Every structure is written in structure tokens, then in C-alpha cells.
């Protein structure tokens with residue numbers, strides 16, 4: 001309980017001097033606590049006194065010359081929230097006093113009923129309660145502070161975690177990119193090795209195969225002239241033999257073309273002209289299969305370093321594939337443009353690679369058909385030598401492997417993909433020279 | 435009109451035989467075949483062909499060497515030579531307009547029809 005030998009300073013703000021005197025007397029009469037009362041008759045000077053400090057408790061009359069009613073309490077409380085306040089009130093004003101208590105006053109005393117016991121106890125309780133209140137408040141503040149701190153810590157940890165997750169994700173994508181780059185490089189290497197072997201084989205095989213083929217062809221021609229070809233069976237047999245022979249020759253020819261890609265004559269050429277020439281060479285094929293051509297080839301000259309014949313061979317192969325895929329007719333779109341390589345790979349949507357650097361200018365030719373498209377599971381095989389789905393109709397499967405070989409020898413790039421709305425799009429990209 | 439004399443120099447003997455059969459069958463040509471590059475000069479001197487069909491890749495003396503030697507011989511240097519070989523493709527022959535190193539060229543395998551038209555073309559030159 002409240003036990004203290006130090007005097008307890010009580011400020012009495014009361015304009016009724018008699019009441020003030022009476023209360024002072026009562027306070028001084030209290031035995032176990034040493035009260036030291038002082039009286040002030042109005043609120044203003046009372047506040048001034050409080051500013052000087054060292055007041056343990058205020059006894060406050062609500063009805064003062066310079067302030068009336070609950071305002072009196074509120075003004076004082078606003079300025080000195082830590083000083084316990086006990087309201088002094090008359091009989092008639094108990095409701096008001098109770099209101100003040102609800103708003104933060106410690107207690108109220110009805111002036112005429114107050115006696116020594118009551119007033120002493122009321123004051124002591126007021127001080128105690130205020131102290132408790134204060135402790136509670138500071139405890140609560142401390143708690144709030146700790147919660148805040150903890151929250152701050154948590155959100156820091158959270159943020160760190162988020163950052164880590166982000167880093168992790170970033171390194172994961174980087175890893176993934178590196179992996180697919182590696183894989184691409186590997187495929188590239190395997191492809192290049194395959195090409196080399198095929199290339200070396202080609203000239204040898206060509207010679208060894210073409211000679212016997214030459215003998216057979218001469219023999220067939222001889223028979224066709226000598227034997228009674230009015231016998232239909234004999235005629236058909238000879239024709240089949242000849243067809244088979246020419247097919248074998250086609251394969252060898254393809255192999256040779258393939259091998260000869262390593263003997264390029266690179267000269268400054270107009271890219272658009274090469275493409276126009278290739279289109280011209282196939283005009284009757286397009287007409288025959290009722291293929292509509294939409295040409296969007298720039299009028300300007302775009303120069304690339306190229307072997308004209310080999311590059312024409314590239315486009316002819318690509319165009320013939322498109323014709324084959326649209327044997328019942330369709331639309332062939334052919335478009336050329338110059339593009340600048342941006343930082344994130346080619347603008348035409350490919351991954352970044354080491355063929356072109358950001359800032360390089362490239363000539364792009366896009367050839368789109370409305371044909372059968374390519375089944376997804378064979379999309380990565382179409383550049384393989386001898387891979388074909390048109391075996392029955394005479395395909396050797398060398399077309400695109402030759403195309404790729406030639407394009408690579410030009411330090412260019414070729415991409416083939418299905419279009420969303422059906423058909424295939426092939427892009428050939430070469431570096432531009434001035 | 436006299437039959438034209440064609441000399442075929444090719445190490446693939448069967449090819450020579452078949453060409454001989456087909457050409458002589460037309461009644462227009464007399465054909466002699468030789469399968470060794472090394473014998474080319476002597477046989478040419480003896481046979482005096484109107485045109486030579488010459489293989490390029492032969493194991494002993496190749497076609498290029500044969501032509502080189504003939505150029506040095508006054509009596510042989512003007513005989514037309516048509517190279518006949520398996521190492522170039524028809525496409526390459528076409529893109530060079532049938533001429534490589536100044537000589538006409540035929541790619542194997544070749545049909546009789548094409549062979550004859552090529553021979554005729556080069557005989558008249």
C-alpha cells in the first residue's frame with residue numbers, strides 16, 4: 001500500500017475559499033501520510049503551478065471562475081495526463097463528476113460529505129491507481145514497441161526470404177538457360193560431326209555408286225531399244241528399273257551437293273534478288289499445284305556475302321518442301337526484311353546465340369506455307385541427313401540437311417517451326433554487309 | 435557418210451562395253467574402248483578418233499593428265515575431248531554450262547540420248 005515518509009504535495013484548485021480551507025485542514029489532519037496541500041482559486045494559475053512540477057495529486061473543482069464543467073477537467077487532463085486528478089463536486093453535480101471519472105479522472109469526492117478518512121484514502125488510491133495506470137500504459141507501450149520490433153524483424157526476415165527465393169529463381173532460370181544452351185551446342189556439335197562424316201563419305205560413295213549406275217543405265221537404254229517393248233510387261237519392267245536407277249542417282253547427287261557446301265564462293269550478293277530468282281525457277285511448280293504466292297520482298301538491295309547458286313539451292317529446297325506439303329494447293333507467303341539484333345536475341349523470336357551479336361544487322365527471309373505442318377515429335381529431326389516422311393514420293397531426306405549445311409557455311413541461321421494456324425514457317429537469316 | 439570414230443577411255447570396263455554397244459547400234463559410230471589411262475596416248479595415235487570420251491578418275495593416269503599429255507602432241511591436240519565422270523553432279527555441270535576447265539562435261543550416269551546429243555554437239559565444233 002501507499003507508505004511513504006516524503007510529504008505528498010496536493011494541489012487544490014477550488015475557488016470557494018472555505019471549502020479549500022476545510023479540505024486543507026482535513027488533509028493536514030491525516031496521520032499516516034504527510035500531505036502538503038496548497039490551494040489555487042482558478043484553473044489558469046493552477047495549470048501554471050502544475051507546470052512547475054512536484055504535484056502528486058490534484059483536487060479539482062469543476063466550477064471555477066475561468067472554466068466550467070467537464071471542460072475544466074479535460075483541459076487539465078490534456079496537459080497533465082500523468083497527474084492523478086480527483087474531482088471535487090457538489091451534491092448536484094455527481095453525474096458530471098462521474099463523467100469525468102469515465103474520461104480519466106481517478107475519483108470524485110462530494111464536498112459536503114468528505115471527511116478525513118474518505119479524503120485521505122481517496123487521495124492515496126488516486127495516486128496508486130494512477131501509478132498502476134502509468135505502469136500499465138508503459139507496459140503496454142513496451143509491449144507495443146516489442147510487437148512492432150518483432151514485426152519489423154519478421155518482415156525483415158520475410159523480405160530476406162523473398163529476396164532469397166527471388167535469387168534462387170533467378171539462378172534457376174540462369175541454370176536452365178545455360179543448360180539448354182549447352183544442349184543446343186551439343187546437338188550442334190553432333191550435327192556438325194555427322195555432316196562432316198557424310199561429307200567425307202559423299203565423294204567416295206558418289207564415285208563408286210555412279211559408275212555402276214552408269215553401266216546399268218546404258219544397259220537399260222540398250223534393252224529399251226532392242227527388246228520387243230510392245231510386250232507391256234517388259235516395257236513396264238524396264239521403266240521401273242530406270243526409275244529406280246534415277247532415284248539412286250538422286251541420292252548420290254544429294255550427297256554430293258551436301259559435301260560440296262564446303263566449297264563456297266562467297267561474293268557480295270543482293271539477298272532479295274537471290275530469292276526472286278529462286279521463286280522464278282519454281283513458278284511452274286506453284287502453278288501446277290495451284291499455290292498462291294504472296295510476295296513481300298523489299299525493292300531495295302540488301303547485300304549479303306553469299307554463294308549465289310548455293311543460296312538459290314537453299315531457297316529452292318525450302319520452297320519445294322512447301323510445295324510438297326501443299327500438293328492440293330495453298331498459299332505461300334514469302335517475306336524479306338532487315339532487322340537489327342536486339343539484346344535479347346533475334347527479334348524474330350529466337351533464343352540468343354553466338355552467331356549474331358546484339359546490334360548486328362541481318363537479312364531475314366520468312367517462308368510460310370499452309371501445308372500439312374510437321375508433327376512435333378519429328379521437328380528436331382528434319383535437318384538430319386536422310387530423314388524424310390516423303391520416301392514414297394521420291395524424297396531423299398537430304399534437302400534440309402543440305403540447306404542447313406549451306407546456311408551454316410554462310411555463317412547464317414535457319415529456323416523451322418509450325419505456325420499456330422497450321423503450316424510451316426522457315427526463316428533464313430544472314431548477316432548484312434554494306 | 436563415214437562412221438565417226440569414238441574412243442572411250444574409262445577404267446570401268448563394263449561401262450565402255452555398254453557405251454560401245456549403244457553407240458554402234460545406231461550405225462553412226464565406230465567405238466574403241468580402252469580401260470587404262472596409261473595407254474591413252476598410244477591408242478589415240480593408232481585409232482585416230484574423231485572424239486574422245488574420257489573418264490577423269492582412273493587408278494593409274496587420270497583424265498586430266500591424259501589431256502595434258504595430248505596437248506603436247508601436235509597430231510592429238512585438236513581432237514575434241516568430252517569428260518565423262520561420276521564425281522560431279524548434273525547440277526554442277528549445268529551451272530558451269532557443261533564446261534569445266536575449258537572442256538565439255540557429262541555426268542554419269544548418262545542416258546544414251548544425252549550421250550549422243552553431247553557427242554554430236556562436240557563433233558561439229
Ligand SMILES: Nc1ncnc2c1ncn2[C@@H]1O[C@H](COP(=O)(O)OP(=O)(O)OP(=O)(O)O)[C@@H](O)[C@H]1O
Nearest residue numbers: 321322325382388389390395396397398399400424
Ligand atoms: N514445309 C514443310 N511442311 C511440312 N513438312 C516439312 C516441310 N519442310 C520439311 N518438312 C518435313 O521435313 C522432312 C525433311 O525434309 P527434307 O527437305 O530434308 O527432305 P525431303 O523433302 O523429304 O526429301 P528431299 O528434300 O530429298 O526431296 C520432310 O520429309 C517433311 O516431313
Ligand SMILES: [Mg+2]
Nearest residue numbers: 317321399400
Ligand atoms: Mg526437301
